[in-house]
Amino acid sequence: MKEFMMIFRMAPMQDFQPTPEQMQESIKQWQDWIGGIAAQGKFVSTNQLSFDGKTLKPDGVITDGPYAEVKEIVGGYIIVKADNLDDAMTLAENCPVLFFGGHVEVREIMVLNP
Amino acid sequence: MQPNQELIPHLFRNEFSKIVAVLTQLFGLENMEIAEDIVSDTFLLAAETWGKKGVPENPTAWLYTVAKNKTKDLLKRNQLFNKKIAPKLVPAQAESAEIEIDLTEKNITDSQLQMMFTLCHPCIPTEAQVGLSLRILCGFGIDEIAEAFLSNKETINKRLFRAKEKLRIEGIKMEIPAEAEIEKRLAAVLTTLYLLFNEGYYSSTQNLPLRKDLCIESMRLTLMLIEYKPTNQPLVNALLSLMCFHASRFDARLNPHGEIVLYEDQDTSLWDAELIKRGEYYLYKAAVGNELSKYHIEAAIAYWHTQKINEAEKWNNILQLYNKLLQVEYSPVAALNRTYALARAQSPNIAIKEAEKLKLINNHLYFSLLGELHLDIAPNKALEYFQLALSKAKNDNDRQVIQAKIDKLAC
Numbered sequence: 001m002k003e004f005m006m007i008f009r010m011a012p013m014q015d016f017q018p019t020p021e022q023m024q025e026s027i028k029q030w031q032d033w034i035g036g037i038a039a040q041g042k043f044v045s046t047n048q049l050s051f052d053g054k055t056l057k058p059d060g061v062i063t064d065g066p067y068a069e070v071k072e073i074v075g076g077y078i079i080v081k082a083d084n085l086d087d088a089m090t091l092a093e094n095c096p097v098l099f100f101g102g103h104v105e106v107r108e109i110m111v112l113n114p
Numbered sequence: 115m116q117p118n119q120e121l122i123p124h125l126f127r128n129e130f131s132k133i134v135a136v137l138t139q140l141f142g143l144e145n146m147e148i149a150e151d152i153v154s155d156t157f158l159l160a161a162e163t164w165g166k167k168g169v170p171e172n173p174t175a176w177l178y179t180v181a182k183n184k185t186k187d188l189l190k191r192n193q194l195f196n197k198k199i200a201p202k203l204v205p206a207q208a209e210s211a212e213i214e215i216d217l218t219e220k221n222i223t224d225s226q227l228q229m230m231f232t233l234c235h236p237c238i239p240t241e242a243q244v245g246l247s248l249r250i251l252c253g254f255g256i257d258e259i260a261e262a263f264l265s266n267k268e269t270i271n272k273r274l275f276r277a278k279e280k281l282r283i284e285g286i287k288m289e290i291p292a293e294a295e296i297e298k299r300l301a302a303v304l305t306t307l308y309l310l311f312n313e314g315y316y317s318s319t320q321n322l323p324l325r326k327d328l329c330i331e332s333m334r335l336t337l338m339l340i341e342y343k344p345t346n347q348p349l350v351n352a353l354l355s356l357m358c359f360h361a362s363r364f365d366a367r368l369n370p371h372g373e374i375v376l377y378e379d380q381d382t383s384l385w386d387a388e389l390i391k392r393g394e395y396y397l398y399k400a401a402v403g404n405e406l407s408k409y410h411i412e413a414a415i416a417y418w419h420t421q422k423i424n425e426a427e428k429w430n431n432i433l434q435l436y437n438k439l440l441q442v443e444y445s446p447v448a449a450l451n452r453t454y455a456l457a458r459a460q461s462p463n464i465a466i467k468e469a470e471k472l473k474l475i476n477n478h479l480y481f482s483l484l485g486e487l488h489l490d491i492a493p494n495k496a497l498e499y500f501q502l503a504l505s506k507a508k509n510d511n512d513r514q515v516i517q518a519k520i521d522k523l524a525c
Contacts, residue, residue: 028434032456035437039449040471043441 001081003044003109004088008075008095010102012051029096037080037091044079051075075102079109122164125173126157130253133181135225136217140185143232143281143288146250152188156181182215226251227342230335232288234303235281242277243306244313249274252331261319262328293344300345304353304409307332311357315364320372326364333357340396351400352409358393359416362386374515382422390420411439429458446474450483462487478506482516489523497523 018026037043051073053066066073075097082088085108092104130153137149156177170176233246241263248254248262260270291299314328336354339345366384369375397413415435418428436452449472457465466487474480485499500520507513 028430031434031437035433035440035452036468036471038437038440038444039452039468040473041444041446041449043444046441 001042001083002111004080004082004085005107005109006078006080006088006092006095007105007107008077008097008102009072009105010075010097010100011071012073013100026096029099033094033096034078037078040091042081042091044081046076046078048076049074072102122161122169125177126160127253129153129174129177130157131226131229131251132222133178133217134250135229136215136222137181137185139221139225139228139288140215143286146278148188150250152181152184155184178217182217185215223338223342227338227345228288228290230303230338231290231299232281232286234299234306235284235286236299236302237284237286238277238280240306240309242273242280243302244309245270245273246277247306247310247335248328248331251335252327254327258324261321262313262317262324264317264319290344296344297347300339300347300349303339304336304349307336308353308409310335311360315360322368322372329357329361329364333361348400348402348405349407349409351396352407352413355393355396355400356409356413356416358389358396359413359420362389362393362420373518374511376515377419385420393417393420406438406442408439408443411435411442415439426459429455433459446472446477447479450474450477450479454483454486457487462489462491466491476506478503478508478512478516481506482519485519493523 034043034046051066055063055066057063080088080091082091085106088106088108092106095104097104133153133156134146134149137152138146141149159180160173160177164170164173229251230247233250234243238246245259245263248259249256254262256267256270256274259265260267263270290296311329311332314325314330314332317325317328319325333354336350336357339350340354362385363377363380365386366380366382367375375381393413394417397417400410400413415432418432418435421428433452433455436448436455439448440452453465453469453472456468466484469480469484469487472480481499481503485496485503488496488499497520500516500523504513504516504520507516
């Protein structure tokens, strides 16, 4: 099987202050979706990315945040196993980021020969 | 006075492991068989003598005295041994000093711990580790081990022989690994102990007392690790917690006919409340540090199964735990259990959709689950799935469980 990375992208929601219940519900949705992939034996790894950060540009300038001039921000990723891109796309269905108006970018991880 | 029928085998089993461990520490691992022989001879003498004169007041002390004497005799007779080992025993100055073999509680425990790490060495296959542990650490006879594994004496003997050879060839020393190594080696030991427990819990042998003993022994050995400071780690506490929770249902799992009783149908009054409490204690001890190991997760899942409630809340907790478990370590059984928890936490329809993605078509449990999920929705389909499961079942226990489900449908 090949490995694919799914990158979760969405518009930054700076004014969004979720209640604890909303946070819990969101976590549950993500865990259920990831669990579904893991149950199929296709999970490799996953990480959420902090919304804070810095960006380094070519002229050495550092700006705050990854969201300075971008229309969307990467919230996290998951690496999965699949035979081909179509199968990987099937795994991406119902990803919680979609319910927040975001999208899932699916890319094959290249295996470079030594 | 006839030796008490139950006392002797248990006594011998316990003391076998202790004395062999101490003597092997003395002789070196490569001479483990000599240690085994001395102890076997001691028990033979005990059986003969006690049969005629009755069980002594302090049977353990009697065994230790005889074992020490036999060891001293061996050292006197065997020149090689005398040169190699006697110097270790006799204080350097006093030539006429008595050879001392240390059978104090501390040395026994230390020796057994060293033995545990040695026998669970990664250089020998896991089933050999389990077999050797049963023989040397738990004092089981070859017959009993063969029965536990549903194998035969020749196979087990061969397996143990080859394993001992390998340990000899690799020059493995009987010792507790250095601090840098201990975590890695501990993981291997725990795997073996868990396997040992599962042999007792899930094994197909009909010998119930034997299976219970397997569980008890694996728990005793795990407890030994907890009582030794360097190995008293959250991981080990999590494993013992898990074992306690599972073992608490041992008596409820089988009906008087020796048939498996499924969780939902169990008489909860047969659940051992004391074991459940101990499981909770060790789970609490395990809830330290950063690591969320599979043992932690499985212990938490087992905890929820000791709660006799039935609401979606319980099943959602179990679902979330299985979500995590599958990310830490995938297994088909965990995938199926997760899907069942999903059905109870949300709905059978949702679970059916997820189940169909699993495609575990060679696993009878897969079809059994699909049958369960279709029970209320489409009984005809449920029956088909159960029959498919029956055709894929690998042993009588499993067939019996599925047949019971089919019979229930017919009512």
